[in-house]
Amino acid sequence: xxxxxxxxxxxxxxxxxxxxxxxxxxxxxxxxxxxxxxxxxxxxxxxxxxxxxxxxxxxxxxxxxxxxxxxxxxxxxxxxxxxxxxxxxxxxxxxxxxxxxxxxxxxxxxxxxxxxxxxxxxxxxxxxxxxxxxxxxxxxxxxxxxxxxxxxxxxxxxxxxxxxxxxxxxxxxxxxxxxxxxxxxxxxxxxxxxxxxxxxxxxxxxxxxxxxxxxxxxxxxxxxxxxxxxxxxxxxxxxxxxxxxxxxxxxxxxxxxxxxxxxxxxxxxxxxxxxxxxxxxxxxxxxxxxxxxxxxxxxxxxx
Numbered sequence: 001x002x003x004x005x006x007x008x009x010x011x012x013x014x015x016x017x018x019x020x021x022x023x024x025x026x027x028x029x030x031x032x033x034x035x036x037x038x039x040x041x042x043x044x045x046x047x048x049x050x051x052x053x054x055x056x057x058x059x060x061x062x063x064x065x066x067x068x069x070x071x072x073x074x075x076x077x078x079x080x081x082x083x084x085x086x087x088x089x090x091x092x093x094x095x096x097x098x099x100x101x102x103x104x105x106x107x108x109x110x111x112x113x114x115x116x117x118x119x120x121x122x123x124x125x126x127x128x129x130x131x132x133x134x135x136x137x138x139x140x141x142x143x144x145x146x147x148x149x150x151x152x153x154x155x156x157x158x159x160x161x162x163x164x165x166x167x168x169x170x171x172x173x174x175x176x177x178x179x180x181x182x183x184x185x186x187x188x189x190x191x192x193x194x195x196x197x198x199x200x201x202x203x204x205x206x207x208x209x210x211x212x213x214x215x216x217x218x219x220x221x222x223x224x225x226x227x228x229x230x231x232x233x234x235x236x237x238x239x240x241x242x243x244x245x246x247x248x249x250x251x252x253x254x255x256x257x258x259x260x261x262x263x264x265x266x267x268x269x270x271x272x273x274x275x276x277x278x279x280x281x282x283x284x285x286x287x288x289x290x291x292x293x294x295x296x297x298x299x300x301x302x303x
Contacts, residue, residue, distance in 0.1 A: 111157070179220070205259075251279070267303065
């Protein structure tokens with residue numbers, strides 16, 4: 001196993017930043033298993049006009065790949081149940097390579113097969129904050145996340161036998177499946193908050209905001225048998241055995257809201273709320289709705 005890590009950070013009167021990245025590769029204790037991972041993170045903040053305006057970014061991501069001839073549980077099960085003197089690999093009298101009945105992982109790995117998975121995840125956040133005075137704060141935040149997964153499963157053709165010179169052999173049918181998954185999620189939030197005191201006893205707190213959420217995902221998969229050669233290429237398979245599937249989905253949601261809070265001497269408190277929400281998951285005629293509410297509190301012990 002190899003692990004590497006690098007980081008850097010710095011700060012000044014109007015900025016601060018930090019960055020780190022790491023890489024790791026590892027060969028598993030089970031035959032044919034291996035994986036590697038790259039991760040990174042960047043955080044940056046900029047300040048302007050005596051810190052009344054602040055802009056920030058936070059980006060993080062990971063890239064991972066893994067390989068195994070068969071699932072780990074399947075390989076371990078083979079190890080535990082096979083006889084100690086079982087034939088794993090040999091050359092018959094015709095010079096052909098054959099594998100023992102319990103050596104499927106070796107047969108798959110040595111003929112270029114196995115399960116390969118590549119995964120990536122990128123998560124980014126950007127924000128803006130404006131504070132022109134101690135009474136007013138404006139915030140805007142935008143988040144975006146992308147994830148991708150590519151899974152390639154290839155089982156090559158190989159021969160299994162119980163004995164090197166056995167006339168009865170099992171020829172494994174070659175097959176390949178290729179699947180891709182992708183998801184994107186966006187979220188945007190804006191809020192404006194105003195707080196003030198009128199006289200010595202009356203306080204107000206006003207809040208208005210907007211939120212947008214959007215999600216889109218896609219996946220596609222192809223599967224084919226009888227490759228003309230032991231290579232993971234779809235066009236090498238028998239087109240009569242090809243099957244494909246795909247799916248796509250997306251939704252969006254919007255929200256706008258306001259809230260007003262009035263407080264007199266911490267004895268009489270009135271709160272008014274209103275929301276206007278919409279979702280693409282509903283039919284076009286009923287996607288939006290208005291939701292008002294009100295609350296009043298009287299603190300008798302303050303009398």
